[in-house]
Amino acid sequence: PGSSMTSRDRPLDRSLYGSTTLRAPAPRAAALLRLRGFHSCYRSEKTNTKIPALLPGDHEISINPLHGSRSSISRFILNEENISLIPDTPEILNLSADFSTSTIHIKWNDKGSVFPHHSDVIWQIKILRKKKMEIVTLMTHNTTLNGKDTVHQWSWTSDMPLECVTHFVRMRCYVDDLHFSGHKEWSDWSPVKNISWSPDYQPKVIPKDKVILVGSDITVCCIIQEKVISAQFGKEMCSLIHLDGENVAIKIYNVSVSPTSGTNVVFTTDTNMVGTVIFAGYPPDIPQKLNCETRDLKEIICTWNPGRPTGLLGPHDTNYTLFENFSGQNVKRAEDTTNVNYQLFFQMIPNREIYNFTLKAHNPLGQSESTVLVNITERVYPHTPTSFKVKDINSTAVTLSWHLPGSFAKINLLCQIEITKSNSVQELQNVTVKGLENSSYLITVGKLSPYTNYTFRIRCSTETFWKWSSWTIEKQHLTTEAIPSKGPDT
């Protein structure tokens, strides 16, 4: 008794790779398949066979059993619409893992060269976990076949460290060939591949000492041979997620900023306590109020405000590097500095006035930067003048002298003298002096009253004003007596 073959009952698979597979629903012995119009015959010992892809249009097919009566020949008309397009099972070329970022990388070849024309392809990638192969996620990835073999790569980051439990991957595809009028189906799933690593049997908690962004979720797992009784994240007790064997995990959502020493994550068994520390913080803020100035035109001091605290200290603290973009030079803030001032010192470059600074801030969560362009001769904030002295010239004039460290030979200094007469009248005099190299300066102050108590002090800046230095200490001075205008009235 023949089985009537209707095209509906016997879907023909038009493989992605340009061949058609004819399958008979019931087990049959050897059969001879003949295509009328093509005068081609195919012999098969199985209940299916592959034949070259058919051109669009109707084709008459007859299946003759090699053994058995002629009466059981089956004939039917085959049209593309009766054919199911079932792509071949994809093959994962390479599966690798970056344990530090818990990321899986998958590579596969789409074998597009065997497909006649451009088509959209949907790849479905299934990630499974544990020996029980629980589905973690099912994702789709779209590409286009372009007539040649293309290797694709796709990555997936696990919420759980890859060392916690075995992760498996398999994939399948669906070719959305717009030219094909038949029925299109998904390929079979590829053979499963898994991420492997060499577990050691020391109890441990993963990830170790991870730095994460405040507000993120994190999964922490404990690889251990004995039963875990409890798990704690900081103060919170957490419910256990059971993995393979006695291994367990906990998931913490929306982690808040850690104290300076980080947040302890601890798993306790009857006889042991194992833990790790999670450091939740922020990336460095953009350095604010970046200011670069000099006290002596030899060394530039850049200061800044770090902005929002990152919540990270010690080895995860923010490190700062000051780049001078014209010269390419840079200076770093010492890591182990106990100095909490935010400042860096940059040695001036001879004959260079314009400096283009970029301050880069970096910590494990990110980086930021600020820039400032300065003409350093316009950013002089002199040291406090020293060795300030007052000397008489005569009863109405004195000389003021002081010392000012710094290489000011190429600029003019602007100094301001405060003259207070007998603790009452106060006068400010500005005077411009030619700058010198690490030098003392001398000026004359006249029109004073003879035999009168004065208090003098001085401060300096530059002609292109930026900041006054601090005032010197005050100097009390009594002017000399004037020469009597006439003799004693004897």
Next chain:
Amino acid sequence: LLSTVAMGSCSGKYQVLLGQLQQQAKIMQNTDMLLDPYIRIQGLDKLNHKEYCKERPGAFPGKDALRGLSRWGFLQTLNATLGLVLHRLAAFQQKVCNLTKDKDQDWKTLCQAELYIRGIRNNIFCLTRLLNLNGSSEVFAPTWAGPRTLPWPTPSPGAFNRKIDGCKFLQGYHRFMHSVGQVLGEWEEGPSRTRR
């Protein structure tokens, strides 16, 4: 001479120095000087830390070992041990002291402990010099047989394990200072007479 350098002035009176050292040892054996703030800072107070924060055997000299030393050897050993404690504290505090000590009482206490220890070392220097000036026959007696550095293993891997290590270390330190106080309590009155 001891490797420590005097920071403050030295009292010339044996009785005063011994009394100060005894008082300092008494203060330093209290866990609220170092261990308790450390435990809170490290977040270990939220755990059943007592079970896992026990002194590591051999980390600090025991009372009998201290009692068996000459006064000179005892002072040498005390000074060397406190030097290691300072080193350990410095490594832990790094620059955090400057950043947080004004905002956090525990950090403040922890950062102050360093000054206390330096004060003890200063008194050790003064007492040693006093013993030396008195031509004490014990000056060149042997010190604690233990190695120059404490037999402290390399820090365990991982921040959490290092926290527990620190806890064990400070537990041992307070016990050591308790033993120091007891031995000092047994010292005779005068500087020149030998201890027993």
